[in-house]
Amino acid sequence: MRPVGSKYLLEEVLGRGATGTVWRAQVRDEDGVVAIKVLKEELASDPDIVMRFLRERAVLVRLRHPHIVRVRDLVVEGDLLALVMDLVDGPDLHRYLRDNGPFSPVGAALLTAAVADALAASHADGVVHRDLKPANVLLATTYGEDGSPRMHPMLTDFGIARLADSPGITRTHEFVGTPAYVAPESAQGKPQTSAVDLYGAGILLYELVTGRAPFRGDNALEVLHAHLSQEPVRPGNVPEPLWTVIERCLRKNPEERPSAENLARALRVAAAGIGVHATPAEAEAALGVAALLGPDLAPTTVPGSADPTQVLPAHRYDPNGATGVLPIATASGADGTRVLPPVPDGPPQGQADQQQGPHPWQSQLSAARQRGEQTELQYLDPEQDPLRRRPRRQPGGQPQGRGRQDQYQQGQGQYQQQGQQQYAPQQPSQPQPRYQQQPQQQVQPRYQQPQPQRYEPQRPPEPEPRREPRPRSANPMKIPGLGCLKGCLTTILVLIVIFVVVWYTTPLPEWVDSGQNLWDTTTGWISTAWDKVNEVTGSGN
Numbered sequence: 001m002r003p004v005g006s007k008y009l010l011e012e013v014l015g016r017g018a019t020g021t022v023w024r025a026q027v028r029d030e031d032g033v034v035a036i037k038v039l040k041e042e043l044a045s046d047p048d049i050v051m052r053f054l055r056e057r058a059v060l061v062r063l064r065h066p067h068i069v070r071v072r073d074l075v076v077e078g079d080l081l082a083l084v085m086d087l088v089d090g091p092d093l094h095r096y097l098r099d100n101g102p103f104s105p106v107g108a109a110l111l112t113a114a115v116a117d118a119l120a121a122s123h124a125d126g127v128v129h130r131d132l133k134p135a136n137v138l139l140a141t142t143y144g145e146d147g148s149p150r151m152h153p154m155l156t157d158f159g160i161a162r163l164a165d166s167p168g169i170t171r172t173h174e175f176v177g178t179p180a181y182v183a184p185e186s187a188q189g190k191p192q193t194s195a196v197d198l199y200g201a202g203i204l205l206y207e208l209v210t211g212r213a214p215f216r217g218d219n220a221l222e223v224l225h226a227h228l229s230q231e232p233v234r235p236g237n238v239p240e241p242l243w244t245v246i247e248r249c250l251r252k253n254p255e256e257r258p259s260a261e262n263l264a265r266a267l268r269v270a271a272a273g274i275g276v277h278a279t280p281a282e283a284e285a286a287l288g289v290a291a292l293l294g295p296d297l298a299p300t301t302v303p304g305s306a307d308p309t310q311v312l313p314a315h316r317y318d319p320n321g322a323t324g325v326l327p328i329a330t331a332s333g334a335d336g337t338r339v340l341p342p343v344p345d346g347p348p349q350g351q352a353d354q355q356q357g358p359h360p361w362q363s364q365l366s367a368a369r370q371r372g373e374q375t376e377l378q379y380l381d382p383e384q385d386p387l388r389r390r391p392r393r394q395p396g397g398q399p400q401g402r403g404r405q406d407q408y409q410q411g412q413g414q415y416q417q418q419g420q421q422q423y424a425p426q427q428p429s430q431p432q433p434r435y436q437q438q439p440q441q442q443v444q445p446r447y448q449q450p451q452p453q454r455y456e457p458q459r460p461p462e463p464e465p466r467r468e469p470r471p472r473s474a475n476p477m478k479i480p481g482l483g484c485l486k487g488c489l490t491t492i493l494v495l496i497v498i499f500v501v502v503w504y505t506t507p508l509p510e511w512v513d514s515g516q517n518l519w520d521t522t523t524g525w526i527s528t529a530w531d532k533v534n535e536v537t538g539s540g541n
Contacts, residue, residue, distance in 0.1 A: 001026075004082055005075040008036060017135070019043065019157075024087065034072060035087040044081035053081060060158060063125055067118040069138060069156040088154055090141055093134035093208075101211060105242050108208035109271035111153050116201060116264035118155040123194045123260055123300045127158055130192070130302065132200030133181045134207065179220040180213045184252050187224045193299035195254035198263060202249025205267075209242070210235050214250065228252075241270040241286040248293045259296035266292040 002010040010023040020039040027034060043049050053074060060071040060083075073084040091099075093111075103111065115137060122129060129136075132155075140152040183199040186192055206214045214233070215226035232250050234243050245266055251257050258266065266289045272278060273286020502508060511521050 004036060004038075004080065005073075005077055007073075008034065008075070008084065010036065010038075025084075033087050035085045036075075037083045037085065039081045039083075041079055044076075044079050050076060050081065059125065059127060063122060063127060063158060065118050065121040067114050067152075067154055068121065068158065069154050071158070085156065088138040088140045088156070090139045093137040093139060093153070096139055097134060097207070097211060103208045105209055105237070105239050106271045106275050108205055109242060109245075109267045109274075111151070111208060112201060112205045113264045113267035113271070114153045115155055115204065116260050116267065119194075119197050119201065120260035120264060122155075122158060123197070126300055128192070128194050128300055128302050129155070129158060129197050129200075130186070131157065131178065131181070132197050132204060133178050134204060137204075179223040180215065182224070182227065183254070184227050185254055187227055192302040193254060194260070194296065194301075195257045195299055196302075198249050198257040198260065198296075199254075201260075201263060202246050202257075205242075205249070206232065206246050209238055239270075239274040239286075241273055241289045244290050245270060245293065248290070254299075255295055257295065258293035259299075262292055262294050262296075 004010055004025065007028050008025045009028060010025050012024050014022045014024050014035065016022070020037050020043075023036045023038060025034050025036045026032075054076065057074045060074070064070060069088060070086045071083055072086065075082040075084060102108070115132070119129065119132070136155065136157045138154045138156055140154055142150050142152040144150055181200045181203050183192070183196040186196055203213055203215075215223055215230060217223040217226055232247065234247075238246070245263070249257055249263065269282075269292060270286045270289050273282045273284070273289075275282075278286070
C-alpha cells in the first residue's frame, strides 16, 4: 500500500485514462473507501497547474449534485497531484455501451436528462466541463422503494476540466477534449461558453441511441473537419421528437443551442411522448418539444477564452495585463508614419558632373546574362590561334635566326594551301638586339582588319565500302556438339566408301566364300608378291 498525503493509502488500480490513473484507496483512521485520481507527472511538474489546482479547490469541493461525483479533497505532495473523490461502484457508460449495445430511445432520453441536470448545476456554479463523453459518465446502482435496482448516472472529471483551462494544458494540446465530442468553436480556437457541454450532450444522446458517434473519420483531423462542415444524418430508429432535440444540440452556432435546464425538461417531455404507454396529449406535447429548447440567455464563459479586450489608461504599461492600446503621440513626441518629400529627377547638386559607373548589382546581372548567352562565331586571327600557328620562342639575349623565320613562312604557306581560309601573312619584323634603342615607329594594331573570306562548299562524306554479306552458317541455331557429329558422320561415310571399293576391286569376296583365313591369305599374298619382286630384281642383276 502506498501512502498519499497523511490520510489516504492506495490499494489497487481501478483504471487508467489520458490524464492519470484512478486508484482505490482507504482513508486512515476511518472505514471509508474513496477513489483517488493521480494525475500524470507532466501535469504535476507544471507550477501553473499546481497553483490553479489549489485555487480551484474551494469550487470543486463546493460542487454538489446527485448526478455529480463529489470531489472530497485535493492532494499536492512533491511531484504528486491527486483528486480524492467518492468511489462509484459501477462501470462507465462507454464500457456499458460496448458490452450491452445501445439504449432504447426512452432510456437514452432519461439518462441524458439526468446528465443535463448535472450540467445545469455546474453551469450555475460557473464550472464548464468541456469533456463530456460516455467515459466520464459512471453508472451507479441504486434501489427504489420496491427494492428494484435502478441505473443512476453520475458525471465525473470536473476537476480535470478546471485544470484544462490552465496555460500548462493549452500549451500541450490545441484544444481541450476528445475529437469525437469536441464542439466546432473549440476546434477553431474561438471563445467557449457552456454551449460546448450542450454540444457534447447531443453527441452523447446520439451515441446512446445508435451505438456510434455522428461524426467519424480515419484520424483526428478528419473528425474535426466533419464537426465543422458536415451536418448530422438522422438514423431510422430515432423518433422525430428525439431527433429534434439532437439536431438542436448539434447546431454549429453555439447561440442556437438550448440551455442545460431546457434540455433536461425537453428530454423528459420527449421520453413521455415516445413511450409505449404514452397518451395522446403526451405524444402531441412531444411533437412540439422544439418550443422547449430555448437558448441560454446568459451562458457561462470558460475562463481565459472569452475575456473582452481591455484598454489600458494612457501612459501606463503592464506587461502582465490584457491587450492594450498605445496612447496617441503628440506633435512634440514621435509622430506616426509620414510621407517624405518628392525626390527631384536629376542627381543632387554637386554630383551632376560626376560620372557614376554601373551599380554592382547591374554588373552582376550583366555578367550572369552574358554567361547565359550562346556562343557566337567571330573572326580569329591565326596569330592568336594556338592550334594553327607554331610557337615562336626567343632565347634571352639572342635574336631570331634566319632559318626560324623561313620555317615560319613555310608553315604559313602550308596553312594557306589547305583551302580552309586565306589570310594575308604578316611580314616578320627584323631582329633587333635586346637592349638596342628602337626608333620611334607607328604603333600597329594588335588585330588586322579581316579580309574577305572565301569558303568552299563542303564535300559530302565518302560512302563507306559496302560490306559483303557474311555467308549464313549451316547451324544458325548454334546447336552444341553439331560440328563433332558432322565429323563423325563424314568419317563413317568415308570408311563405308573404302570398304565398298575394296570389296569390289579385290578378291576379298572370293576369300570370304572359300572360307580361307584372312591372315593366311594375306601372308600368302605378301609372300607371292615378295617372290615376284625377287625374281624381277634377280633377272635385272
